[in-house]
Amino acid sequence: MKSHLTLLLFLAGIISVSAQDRISGALFATRSEVLAQKGMVATSHPLATQIGLDILKKGGTAIDAAIAANAALGLxxxxxxxIGGDLFAIVWDANSKKLHGLNASGRSPKNLRLKDLKAKGLDKIPSFGPLPVSVPGAVDGWFELHSxxxxxxxKELLAPSIRYAEEGFPLTQLVAWYMNRTIPFxxxxxxxxxxxxxxxxxxxKLPQEGSIYKNPFLANTYRKIAEGGREAFYKGEVAKTIASFIQEQGGYLSVSDLNSHVSQWVTPLSVNYRGYDVWELPPNGQGIAALQMLQILEGYDFSEIEFGSPEHLHLFTEAxxxxxxxRAKYYADPDFVNIPAETLLSDAYAAKRRAAIGEKAGIYNAGEISAGETIYMTVADQYGNMISLIQSNYRGMGSGMVxxxxGFxxxxxxxxxxxxxxxxxxxAPGKRPFHTIIPAFITKDGNPWVSFGVMGGDFQPQGHTQIVMNLIDFGMNLQEAGDAPRWDHTGGxxxxxxxxxxxAVxxxxxxxxxxxxxxxxxxxxxxYARGVYGGYQAILWDPVQKVYHGASESRKDGQAAGY
Known part of the structure; x- marks a missing residue:
């Protein structure tokens, strides 16, 4: 209703544009929100969304559905x-009425040292090949969430993906486009x-859009995991195959590295933005960069600043x-360094950083303190549970090491x-790398409001901040917030x-x-650039009507669906 009223006012010339469609310039979203009472699934692939929805209808939790859909997306x-990659999640537990964070990222090989990399004449770790491979944490993340x-x-959660992997499914447009560029590379x-x-x-033949794609190798791996649990991946034949292959290629990942892997339950961090609590996971991810940006931007009155205006983008970019x-100076594996997160997110520190912003574009240093491609998905269930989950191999398909x-x-x-x-x-050996993938969540007065994420490398904190501002500062609905035109700052x-x-912006x-x-x-x-602005999915809970609102990224192949 609010978006329809805004459109009428715009057409009547009473207000100026506040939420343009990125293609047509119209004041409405590319599609309407999806509404449902019992449950909602929003992923970047329609078939994965339907798998998640089927799990919800069988009485499964949002977490069950998320695991099933994530397995489908890996195929x-x-x-x-x-499952060659890592996973992070934020879960709203309806029973405890609390948020829980899971860091399911893997560590570097324990027998590869910094001096070994230096001896190879490297000034950076290569993008592809065996050297950048760290322990894949996603499968352990599934079992931590499930337990x-x-x-x-x-077995029931992985069965649909096993069937699709064996029988095949039609490739969607965007996935086929990326595969046709990545596989030949x-x-x-x-x-x-x-x-x-x-x-x-x-x-x-190289898979094409609409062609039936199969992966029986992955079906077999999924079947081993379904029957043998996480041990089948980290301590069985799968682990031995991974380790021996990487070492044959000149890498260092070992069976011991896989055997010793564990995920970590963490406490999400938050800032209050105009009465809404925005939640991210602590490092080694970059989620608190979005919180730092919001802390800085809260000092400006965006009711007086038009969406998409020079002032809006300038202040956003400087923040x-x-x-x-x-982020560059302080974010890393907290098992190895002391991260001053409390100071970085404080009002006093935000005010100090905000004071550095002027009328012109600036070059900044870190504050002094004492002390790609990815998938994002979210699910909500009939019990009131919600999960915000992101999972990735980095650089699209990953290292090139299969x-x-x-099958992965x-x-x-x-x-x-x-x-x-x-x-x-x-x-350092056994250290988790800095991570770009971050899930997000918003609560209001201690209750769940929006589970969301925006995948896309360094863009992700920028995307999270834009979504929060679109919803709160500019009054967009859930779909408009994702369809509104985006921008990013690269460099620094x-x-x-x-x-x-x-x-550059x-x-x-x-x-x-x-x-x-x-x-x-x-x-x-x-x-100007294309394809660098991420992929968004979101679910909003309306506590008055007791209805879920779902939104899916119009820049991807995805779908939000509920029942």
Whole structure:
């Protein structure tokens, strides 16, 4: 209703544009919100969404449905996910009325030392091949979630994906597009098992949009996990196959590294933004960068600043630069460094950082303190539970390392370590790398409101901040908040060792050219780009009507559905 009223006022000339569609410039979303009372699933693939919905209808919890849908995405969207990667989640537990955080990210090989990498003449860890491979944490993450919040047996949760992997399913447009660019890239580098896994199982041809795609190797691996549990992956033949393959390729991941892997339950961190509590997971992820940005931006009155205006994008960009300088200096594995999260998220520190923002684009340093592709999905169930889950291999399909006969590619998260000595994120054996993937959650007065995420590498904290502002500052509904045009700032310091710089603002076509000129006047370099603005899914709970609202990213193949 609110969006329809806004449209009428706009057409009547009473108000100016506040939420343009990125393509047409119209004032409405590319699709309406999905509404349902019992449960809701929002993923980046329609078939995965339907699998999750089936699990909910069988009486499964949101966590059961999320595991089933995530397994499906590892099959159906291997360009952004899979059991070769890591997982993070925030769970709203209806029984305890509390949020729980899970860090299911893996660690670096224990027998690979910084001096070994230096001896190879490296100044950074390569993007592909065996060296960036860290322990895949996703499967352990499934079992941790399931043991705490699951209801249906794991065999039942993995059965749909096993069936689809054996019988096949039609490839969606975006996944086919990425596969047709990624698979030949790895073949040209002569990485083993690429052709056998992704082409030979499908008639010897590169999969195309609409073609029936199968992965019987992955079906077999899923079946082992369904029958043998996490031990089948981390201590059985799967672990031996992974370790021996990586070592054959010149890497260091061992059976011992896989045997000793554990996930970690963590306490989510939050800031209050205009009466709403926004929650992220602590490092080694980058979620608190979004919280730092919101703390800085709360000091400005956006009721007086138009959406998509030069002032809006300028203030946002400067807040991002400030937060990302701190990200580069302080964010890392908390088992190895002391992260001053409480100070970074304090009102006093935000005020100090905010004071550095002027009328022109600036170059900043970190504050002084004493002391790609991914999938995102969210599910809500009839019991009131909600889960915000993100999972990835990094750089799309991952490292290019496909162990023989297993049906999946291993992640290359180790690339995100710094090789400069003395930094928070400097490589060390058995250390978790800085992570880009982050789930998010918003509560209001201690009750769940929105479970959401925006995948996409360094864009993710920026995407989270934009969604929160779209919902709270600009009054958009859940779908509008995701469909509104986006922008990002690229450049500046990074946890891998890159130093400060002015960088550039990249914008979608829905941002008006008046804003482009306004940003240039303020000293920003402005570029146009496509495909860098992430993928959004969200579920909102309306406690008055007791209805779930679902939204899915219009830039992807996804779907929100409920019952």
């Amino acid at each position: 159906m969207e291997p360009t952004g996910s899979g 705490k919040f699951g209801k249906l047996p794991m 790895f073949q040209n580098r002569e990485f083993p098992n690429i052709k056998e896994t992704y082409i030979d199982q499908n008639g010897g 991002k630069k400030l937060a990302f300088e701190d 162990p023989p006969g297993l 590619m291993l992640q290359d998260r180790g690339e995100l370590f710094s090789l400069k000595e003395g930094q928070a994120n400097t490589y 310091s990074s946890p891998t060792g890159q130093g400060p710089g002015l960088g 990249r914008i979608e076509s829905g941002i008006p050219y008046q804003t482009v000129r306004g940003l240039m006047d303020r000293g920003h370099e402005v570029r």
